[in-house]
Amino acid sequence: MALSIRRFVFTAITDLRWRLVAKELVLAMRAPRHPAVAPLPRAHRTALHLTSCSGRLDELTRFCQWLSGHGVSSLAQIDTRVCDAYMAHRRYVLDEYGAVVGEQSPGTRRSAVQVVVDLVNYRELFTADRVPADLRPWGGATASAIAEMPSGRSENKTRPVEAAVMQPMLAAALFLLSCLGPHAVGLASHIREADQLSARKAQGLRPVSTVPVTEFAEVLSQYTDTRTALPMLADHHVADRLAAGWSVDDPLLAVATGVLARQAGVTQFWSAWMPYLRGPLEDALASVGVKEVFARDAAEITAADFSSVLAWTLSLHRLQAVALVGIVRTAAMIVLAAASGMRAS
Structure with missing residues (x-):
């Protein structure tokens, strides 16, 4: 595996509270049997692969940077409107004038949804900042369903x-x-x-x-x-x-x-x-x-x-x-x- 995948870089998240959230989330995904993680009802029950954790961290870093750029200073301020706005931001490809010229792949859309779902599922674990307790983005639907991914919903992409x-x-x-x-x-x-x-x-x-x-x-x-x-x-x-x-x-x-x-x-x-x-x-x-x-x-x-x-x-x-x-x-x-x-x- 490439060193860029094996080495987690948290410094791209400038807010120290959110940086701690990212560390806690990645560790929780790697150690699902830890006493602080196992009781969480929606946490993963098996350890995620390093490649998956690296991808989750990349998307969380992107999300934190987007939040800062839109005036959000705490995860407690996230609501369904913010979730929809970030989904739209990651869904469409814009030109230099801000006009929509295409859509991202279902995999990219799924990553954007999954980062919010992770913050909800691991909410009780975070010590520095957390999303509201009543946040239930997209009605609780799965990330694959929100991203309209074909695999697992109709038939596999590979026949x-x-x-x-x-x-x-x-x-x-x-x-x-x-x-x-x-x-x-x-x-x-x-x-x-x-x-x-x-x-x-x-x-x-x-x-x-x-x-x-x-x-x-x-x-x-x-x-x-x-x-x-x-x-x-x-x-x-x-x-x-x-x-x-x-x-x-x-x-x-x-x-x-x-x-x-x-x-x-x-x-x-x-x-x-x-x-x-x-x-x-x-x-x-x-x-x-x-x-x-x-x-x-x-x-x-x-x-x-x-x-x-x-x-x-x-x-x-x-x-x-x-x-x-x-x-x-x-x-x-x-x-x-x-x-x-x-x-x-």
């Missing part, structure tokens, strides 16, 4: 998604969430663990100048003893090797030697080491092969059409695994938003 789109989207999202979700959680955990162990800045790694033959032999023996395939490079890294002069027929072209180096406890694999380590690497490759690192032994699930049982995912490179977790996360967001009726849906 509902047609069933032809919504139904299959939700069906797919529910399938991903229920069938792939638990596996995606495990995959995300595997990614985090691999990042901690295989990153160049992983804890415990050391730079070395001599060829770590012994360390590599230990790592490769672990792969061969457990019959685990060597880690595979992603396609774009293979392309980098080819561009750097590697032969397309080199059996080690797709082997992630950097990952093996970090598993051996060193920061990176130097090309000068290859003549000394090629033999052990090719022997291990011939024994166990090479494969993508993530989701190698994926659990089986039933297909969405119940026609077959298959692995929930192919084996993946890191970026592919991250993308798959993101897809399942998006499916979860779609289901939550649609089922809860959140505005984000």
Whole structure:
């Protein structure tokens, strides 16, 4: 969020009493369970977002400046005539000669009404100045009704998604969430663990100048003893090797030697080491092969059409695994938003 929204500026309200009213109002909107706020019958029951509070403060500042410019020195002087006058002031767009040339948006009109409604709803809270106890502007109608906002009164401005789109989207999202979700959680955990162990800045790694033959032999023996395939490079890294002069027929072209180096406890694999380590690497490759690192032994699930049982995912490179977790996360967001009726849906 921008600093202009996160930082509330009250100094634009010159009247110190009204400045205190503004502070009390904003705090009340942020802390609805405070003992001084909770008993108010028309106060908000949930905390307003910082963006909403910033907008309320901006409109209240504008209202206070307008009151001062029209000879109003106390909130107790506000009556329905003043409320209507401010509404008219914020409703119309005037040219330099004072002639009406257009109307503000319903959102702007609603903000103008809401600032008066807030002063009424939180009246008992204010300590320095307050509106009259019998003030009931616009007959108690809601700010949206007074501003003639279409949303919530007839239909939403954004049309509902047609069933032809919504139904299959939700069906797919529910399938991903229920069938792939638990596996995606495990995959995300595997990614985090691999990042901690295989990153160049992983804890415990050391730079070395001599060829770590012994360390590599230990790592490769672990792969061969457990019959685990060597880690595979992603396609774009293979392309980098080819561009750097590697032969397309080199059996080690797709082997992630950097990952093996970090598993051996060193920061990176130097090309000068290859003549000394090629033999052990090719022997291990011939024994166990090479494969993508993530989701190698994926659990089986039933297909969405119940026609077959298959692995929930192919084996993946890191970026592919991250993308798959993101897809399942998006499916979860779609289901939550649609089922809860959140505005984000």
